Amino acid sequence: MGLTAWAYSLSESLLSEPLPRRWAHSLGVAKRAQSLRLILGNDAELLEAAAVLHDIGYSPSIAATGFHPLDGARFLRDQEGADERVVRLVAHHSCALLEADERGLRQELETEFALERPELVDALIVSDMTTTPDGERTTPAARLEEIVQRYGPDTIVGRFIQRAAPEIFAANERVERRMAAAGGAQPM
Incomplete structure (x- = not known):
């Protein structure tokens, strides 16, 4: 089984029944x-696998710390023996270090999982932050607003996402520039 087929199958097995909306988001x-793909080259399959797996840490069957990037990455590493680069992308998706900081888990995340190439980190941020909870396309601004409204501005997630907003917008701009230079369609 290829990397992406394995990733879709695993993500579906962990999310589709207990968390169907999270599964729809992951598919989106x-x-x-x-x-x-145009700007990812040989890493396109790797990023797609990380994208569909990025939220598996929410699965009740593997959630341990309550911090889904760390729980998902540990599961992929320890139980699945997953590709190290996929594990790193899941661990650090969408500015996870900032949320880890809010949760007092930054040192654990940084110590256990190195960062992946910045271009891939940006691409995963854009993929996540331009997708609604139901898997539809959106803008980074609308996605950030939705997250703050859903969780509340003074919660851990609300505080973290507001801190992450400048980096999310910057990542979107970097991806837009790369896509334009490659002659591709613009992200939102």
């Missing part, structure tokens, strides 16, 4: 990652 993020 993977679809968004596919749309960035």
Whole structure:
């Protein structure tokens, strides 16, 4: 079984029944990652796999710390023996270090999982932050607003996402420039 087929199967097995909306979001993020293939080169499959797996840490069957990037990455590393680069992308998706900081888990995340190439980190941020909870396309601004409204501005997630907003917008701009230079369609 290839990397992406394995990733879709695993993500579906962990999310589709207990968290169908999270599964729909993960499928949308993977679809968004596919749309960035032009700038990903040989890493397109890797990013798509990480995209569909990025939220598996929410699965009740593997959630341990309550911090889904760390729980998902540990599961992929320890239980699945997953590709190290996929594990790193899942661990650090969408500015996870900032949320880890809010949760007092930054040192654990940084110590256990190195960062992946910045271009891939940006592409995963854009894939996640331009996809609604239901898997539809959106803008980074609308996505950030939705997250703050859903969780509340003074919660851990609300505080983290507001801190992450400048980096999310910057990542979107970097991906837009790369897509334009490659002659591809613009992200939102």
